Amino acid sequence: MAEPATRTVERALQLLGAVCEAGAVSLAEVSRETELSASTALRLLRTLENSGFVRKDEEGEYRPGLRLVQLGAQALSHESLIHLAAPALQRLVEATGESAYLSVRGHQGTGNDHAVYLAIAEGTHSVRHASWVGRSVPLSGSSLGVVFAGKTPESGYVVSDKGVELDVTAIAAPLRQLGATDAAVDEGPLAAISVVAPSYRMNPAEIQRIGDLVAAEARALLGIPAGS
Amino acid sequence: MAEPATRTVERALQLLGAVCEAGAVSLAEVSRETELSASTALRLLRTLENSGFVRKDEEGEYRPGLRLVQLGAQALSHESLIHLAAPALQRLVEATGESAYLSVRGHQGTGNDHAVYLAIAEGTHSVRHASWVGRSVPLSGSSLGVVFAGKTPESGYVVSDKGVELDVTAIAAPLRQLGATDAAVDEGPLAAISVVAPSYRMNPAEIQRIGDLVAAEARALLGIPAGS
DNA sequence: TGATGCGTTTCACTTATTGAAACGCTAATT
DNA sequence: AATTAGCGTTTCAATAAGTGAAACGCATCA
Numbered sequence: 001m002a003e004p005a006t007r008t009v010e011r012a013l014q015l016l017g018a019v020c021e022a023g024a025v026s027l028a029e030v031s032r033e034t035e036l037s038a039s040t041a042l043r044l045l046r047t048l049e050n051s052g053f054v055r056k057d058e059e060g061e062y063r064p065g066l067r068l069v070q071l072g073a074q075a076l077s078h079e080s081l082i083h084l085a086a087p088a089l090q091r092l093v094e095a096t097g098e099s100a101y102l103s104v105r106g107h108q109g110t111g112n113d114h115a116v117y118l119a120i121a122e123g124t125h126s127v128r129h130a131s132w133v134g135r136s137v138p139l140s141g142s143s144l145g146v147v148f149a150g151k152t153p154e155s156g157y158v159v160s161d162k163g164v165e166l167d168v169t170a171i172a173a174p175l176r177q178l179g180a181t182d183a184a185v186d187e188g189p190l191a192a193i194s195v196v197a198p199s200y201r202m203n204p205a206e207i208q209r210i211g212d213l214v215a216a217e218a219r220a221l222l223g224i225p226a227g228s
Numbered sequence: 229m230a231e232p233a234t235r236t237v238e239r240a241l242q243l244l245g246a247v248c249e250a251g252a253v254s255l256a257e258v259s260r261e262t263e264l265s266a267s268t269a270l271r272l273l274r275t276l277e278n279s280g281f282v283r284k285d286e287e288g289e290y291r292p293g294l295r296l297v298q299l300g301a302q303a304l305s306h307e308s309l310i311h312l313a314a315p316a317l318q319r320l321v322e323a324t325g326e327s328a329y330l331s332v333r334g335h336q337g338t339g340n341d342h343a344v345y346l347a348i349a350e351g352t353h354s355v356r357h358a359s360w361v362g363r364s365v366p367l368s369g370s371s372l373g374v375v376f377a378g379k380t381p382e383s384g385y386v387v388s389d390k391g392v393e394l395d396v397t398a399i400a401a402p403l404r405q406l407g408a409t410d411a412a413v414d415e416g417p418l419a420a421i422s423v424v425a426p427s428y429r430m431n432p433a434e435i436q437r438i439g440d441l442v443a444a445e446a447r448a449l450l451g452i453p454a455g456s
Numbered sequence: 457t458g459a460t461g462c463g464t465t466t467c468a469c470t471t472a473t474t475g476a477a478a479c480g481c482t483a484a485t486t
Numbered sequence: 487a488a489t490t491a492g493c494g495t496t497t498c499a500a501t502a503a504g505t506g507a508a509a510c511g512c513a514t515c516a
Binding site for chain 4: 006007008026027028038039042060
């Protein structure tokens with residue numbers, strides 16, 4: 001964990017992240033959030049703006065820029081995972097009526113890991129779990145956390161009740177060797193699919209049914225090589 | 229057009245762009261493309277890597293990172309435009325069978341402007357124009373170019389034959405005041421929708437039919453305010 | 457065996473980043 | 487009206503920080 005990083009760039013990226021998280025922020029706000037002096041934040045934001053990574057809206061607040069959307073979308077489409085997983089997610093929705101998610105372990109940075117939702121298939125029930133692509137959820141206490149830790153039991157799926165959100169039940173299964181070299185199996189899976197549903201609608205039988213479905217879809221995905 | 233930009237950050241962002249464009253590049257390649265010394269490129273790429281904006285794949289090549297996908301996706305979902313336009317695109321596909329696109333004027337940087345596809349509804353014909361979200365297309369000679377220049381004729385749509393691609397016909401219409409302040413009408417529209425089809429399938433009557441449809445959808449979108 | 461190209465590290469040079477302070481402004485506050 | 491508070495912005499001297507040529511080890515290729 002060496003630290004051969006350029007501070008300026010780190011700060012700029014931090015700023016970029018803060019802008020994206022907020023959706024729209026004033027200079028004073030981001031500079032406080034990132035603990036940068038106003039002048040520094042302004043200079044860096046200008047640079048980001050010149051490159052199209054952020055833009056200033058009509059009210060003078062900073063928002064994510066087009067370049068970012070473009071690069072992100074490009075990267076997304078390079079990620080074949082999403083295309084591969086989409087049909088599986090759809091099938092899960094059809095079979096369960098609940099929302100299904102594809103997530104990957106987020107950037108392992110400072111301590112607390114997160115998972116990032118890469119793709120979503122929304123459930124058909126009018127009361128459903130709704131989230132958004134790009135959302136980052138904490139791993140600790142969630143079924144995804146267990147999955148990403150490589151602790152998935154024989155059954156092939158992990159259930160979490162009252163985890164990150166109190167009234168939802170999440171059922172997750174790992175996409176084990178997706179994109180992983182044979183040597184790196186002990187680092188845990190890179191991706192996972194999950195079904196998230198309101199707890200009141202669940203019972204042991206239903207959980208097992210869905211769990212088996214999720215695990216089956218996850219296993220099915222493993223057969224297909226991840227072409228570029 | 230002042231230049232109060234930090235060189236380091238600019239270079240890092242340039243590097244990031246190069247990595248995304250390529251999908252996967254070696255250090256030597258990017259450093260040549262961006263005209264940076266290998267040592268500088270390495271240092272900056274390391275910083276980008278530490279922040280999750282790029283990652284190194286098994287072969288040691290640099291690829292777009294998860295953080296970028298995450299931020300891009302987040303930004304995308306904040307962009308209400310896409311959600312607003314999606315139904316219109318779908319209707320165009322249903323009425324024409326051809327692919328329909330939502331695009332915005334890309335970051336006006338160094339000279340040659342581009343448009344970025346933000347959303348796509350794929351046509352139903354087996355031979356269809358296929359592109360991808362995030363793709364950036366040059367404006368010069370395209371119907372989008374005319375539209376973004378604010379030169380759309382009375383008819384409400386612009387047709388380009390043998391433009392950027394030789395064998396396709398594009399029909400575009402501007403989303404005039406979307407997101408624009410009243411004062412900035414002369415800067416041209418910010419977004420446009422278009423239908424792109426193989427030329428051999430087109431004829432004057434069909435072009436006019438589609439043109440009217442595109443213009444009508446574009447006009448319909450203007451009525452709806454762009455909520456956050 | 458020599459040549460080429462790669463990723464990487466080192467290091468002296470000095471360039472380019474930094475942040476406190478000051479400015480003008482608007483919007484609450486008194 | 488006068489006052490305060492907060493914002494975006496600019497300036498500028500101090501110095502912290504980024505730079506790139508050169509050298510290294512390691513591949514692969516002739």
